[in-house]
Amino acid sequence: MAGRILITGASGQLGSRVIDHLLSSLNVPASSVVAGSRDPGKLGDIEARGVETRRVDFDDEGGLAAAFDGIERLLIVSTDALDGAGTRLRQHKAAVSAAKAAGVGRIFYTSMPNPEDALITFAPDHLGTEEAIKASGIAYTIFRNGWYMENLFMSLPQALASGQWYSSAGTGKIAHIARDDIARAIAAGIAGPANGNVTYTLTGPEAHTTDEIAELVTAATGKPLSVVHVSDEALAEGMAQAGVPAPFIPTFVSFDANTREGKISMVTGDVKDLSGQAPRSLRTFLEANKAALHA
Numbered sequence: 001m002a003g004r005i006l007i008t009g010a011s012g013q014l015g016s017r018v019i020d021h022l023l024s025s026l027n028v029p030a031s032s033v034v035a036g037s038r039d040p041g042k043l044g045d046i047e048a049r050g051v052e053t054r055r056v057d058f059d060d061e062g063g064l065a066a067a068f069d070g071i072e073r074l075l076i077v078s079t080d081a082l083d084g085a086g087t088r089l090r091q092h093k094a095a096v097s098a099a100k101a102a103g104v105g106r107i108f109y110t111s112m113p114n115p116e117d118a119l120i121t122f123a124p125d126h127l128g129t130e131e132a133i134k135a136s137g138i139a140y141t142i143f144r145n146g147w148y149m150e151n152l153f154m155s156l157p158q159a160l161a162s163g164q165w166y167s168s169a170g171t172g173k174i175a176h177i178a179r180d181d182i183a184r185a186i187a188a189g190i191a192g193p194a195n196g197n198v199t200y201t202l203t204g205p206e207a208h209t210t211d212e213i214a215e216l217v218t219a220a221t222g223k224p225l226s227v228v229h230v231s232d233e234a235l236a237e238g239m240a241q242a243g244v245p246a247p248f249i250p251t252f253v254s255f256d257a258n259t260r261e262g263k264i265s266m267v268t269g270d271v272k273d274l275s276g277q278a279p280r281s282l283r284t285f286l287e288a289n290k291a292a293l294h295a
């Protein structure tokens with residue numbers, strides 16, 4: 001494999017796993033990998049494996065020329081700036097411009113499923129980034145990452161405690177995927193031969209309704225969990241009463257609306273095609289992580 005690889009967001013949960021899979025699962029030499037973070041001081045473990053670390057902050061456009069110098073393959077891990085003020089798209093566009101100026105050979109980007117048509121409040125960040133990458137003329141591989149199974153840890157502990165899971169997702173389905181299965185597939189996509197411009201949608205092996213997920217949770221934990229089907233408005237009201245900060249509520253409700261309208265029900269074989277390994281099922285994941293559900 002020619003050229004060096006830079007993984008941005010290397011201290012984050014996904015970025016760190018991608019680097020681990022490059023080194024451990026795919027035996028990419030550490031000298032071919034560069035780990036980028038706003039705070040390289042957090043990358044001691046990665047550095048100890050022989051990986052060069054660099055400061056990468058998309059808010060520091062002036063610093064990106066040095067950060068991307070000599071890089072052939074660049075993974076832009078989407079940031080967590082969800083302020084609704086366009087920050088994330090601006091950050092990603094700065095990264096794409098700097099990649100162009102630095103002569104990066106291929107951009108890899110962590111997008112979301114169906115950004116053209118999704119009801120998720122932050123879908124325009126991903127669509128705008130995909131468009132900026134395409135407009136740059138740089139070869140690209142876009143990974144449209146399905147929702148992590150780990151996202152369920154945000155709502156399930158509370159739902160299990162009360163036995164009731166409020167949802168406006170109706171009978172819509174999602175094929176959640178374990179974060180580590182995404183990381184493995186992305187690492188394989190980066191390390192493998194790349195031809196042309198490609199877009200993958202990374203999903204779990206099976207799509208489930210919220211009721212089906214509740215049944216799987218009960219099977220894993222032995223605790224009863226019933227889904228209380230409500231409207232988007234009632235869900236928002238319940239979140240406000242539960243103390244969810246107001247700016248986050250529209251985004252959380254948009255997840256359920258997006259699911260209900262069938263915008264994230266797709267199941268693809270892209271993870272297995274990329275990594276050679278089928279993604280784990282939700283049943284297996286819940287069984288292995290039931291402690292995290294505080295059950």
Ligand SMILES: NC(=O)c1ccc[n+]([C@@H]2O[C@H](COP(=O)([O-])OP(=O)(O)OC[C@H]3O[C@@H](n4cnc5c(N)ncnc54)[C@H](OP(=O)(O)O)[C@@H]3O)[C@@H](O)[C@H]2O)c1
Pocket residue numbers: 008009010011012013014015036037038039056057058059077078079080081091110145146147148151179
């Ligand atoms: N598919 C899903 O279900 C799902 C769920 C949650 C999030 N996401 C998206 O996927 C991304 C990766 O997920 P994760 O689990 O790894 O999230 P995470 O652990 O919260 O990581 C957030 C990432 O954003 C990076 N970042 C923040 N500000 C940045 C900046 N100014 N410049 C460059 N990088 C910046 C951080 O890198 P450093 O701190 O190392 O600089 C870190 O890698 C998230 O950031 C988010 O866009 C997807």
